[in-house]
Amino acid sequence: MSGIFISFEGPDGAGKTTALKKLMPLLQKRTDKEVILSREPGGSPISEKIRKIILEKENEEMDARTEALLYAAARRQHLIDVILPTLKQDKVMLSDRFVDSSIAYQGGGREIGTKEVAEINNFAIEGHFPDLTVYFDITPDIGLSRIKKDHEGQMDRLEKAAFSFHERVYDSYQEIVKDNPDRIKTVNANQSPEQVVKDVLDIIVKRFPKTFAKGE
Numbered sequence: 001m002s003g004i005f006i007s008f009e010g011p012d013g014a015g016k017t018t019a020l021k022k023l024m025p026l027l028q029k030r031t032d033k034e035v036i037l038s039r040e041p042g043g044s045p046i047s048e049k050i051r052k053i054i055l056e057k058e059n060e061e062m063d064a065r066t067e068a069l070l071y072a073a074a075r076r077q078h079l080i081d082v083i084l085p086t087l088k089q090d091k092v093m094l095s096d097r098f099v100d101s102s103i104a105y106q107g108g109g110r111e112i113g114t115k116e117v118a119e120i121n122n123f124a125i126e127g128h129f130p131d132l133t134v135y136f137d138i139t140p141d142i143g144l145s146r147i148k149k150d151h152e153g154q155m156d157r158l159e160k161a162a163f164s165f166h167e168r169v170y171d172s173y174q175e176i177v178k179d180n181p182d183r184i185k186t187v188n189a190n191q192s193p194e195q196v197v198k199d200v201l202d203i204i205v206k207r208f209p210k211t212f213a214k215g216e
């Protein structure tokens, strides 16, 4: 596998999607490798169908373990349909969320347990961890207030969960970051969108200087 796999993580409203849209062309300018952007849950036709089931507000009664299995199933299909083919073609794969989201949201937030959730995800991803993960650090009060300001009426099932759930997600992410210092690098997401993009770009270029050397 010769491509580069980078995931982006963080609590709801951290600004990943906003930053990734701006980051994509900046990265593409610096490399001859094709840069592909995808997201989880989703990113391929079957996984997008699973995403709909997971996030629909009507599915309030969904059991926590069912939710964890659905995220892992969507991830497996995304891996097979998009991530592995992209890496085999020597491209750069950017994924807006990956396995750490399940550990933080289902393991921590839903209190299933990080070990249990890691186990079903190990089955799904068969060791294909990202080469680099950029964690967008934002406290749940700030992240959720951004979302409420932007689209309160259209908040999905996860975004609408209790504040204590989002606090557990945040705490769980802090643990994951602490436990994976080589793979995960943190960006302060409570800065201007421009500064966030600059910081993320710096991290990626520093980690893969040869790949992103064009135009230096």
Ligand SMILES: Nc1ncnc2c1ncn2[C@@H]1O[C@H](COP(=O)(O)OP(=O)(O)OP(=O)(O)O)[C@@H](O)[C@H]1O
Pocket: 010, 011, 012, 013, 014, 015, 016, 017, 018, 019, 146, 147, 150, 189, 190, 191, 192, 193, 194, 196
């Ligand atoms: N640096 C920033 N400062 C202030 N507001 C921001 C910043 N970045 C993004 N936003 C706003 O915050 C909201 C959430 O941003 P975005 O959708 O990019 O976050 P996200 O990390 O993808 O969230 P989620 O995972 O919940 O979808 C949007 O309204 C966006 O305009």
Ligand SMILES: Cc1cn([C@H]2C[C@H](O)[C@@H](COP(=O)(O)O)O2)c(=O)[nH]c1=O
Pocket: 012, 039, 040, 041, 071, 097, 098, 099, 101, 102, 103, 105, 106, 158, 159
């Ligand atoms: C991959 C993944 C995601 N989640 C949560 C995180 C968000 O609340 C939603 C996804 O929405 P986004 O706007 O596309 O970020 O799902 C999760 O709980 N577990 C996961 O594995």
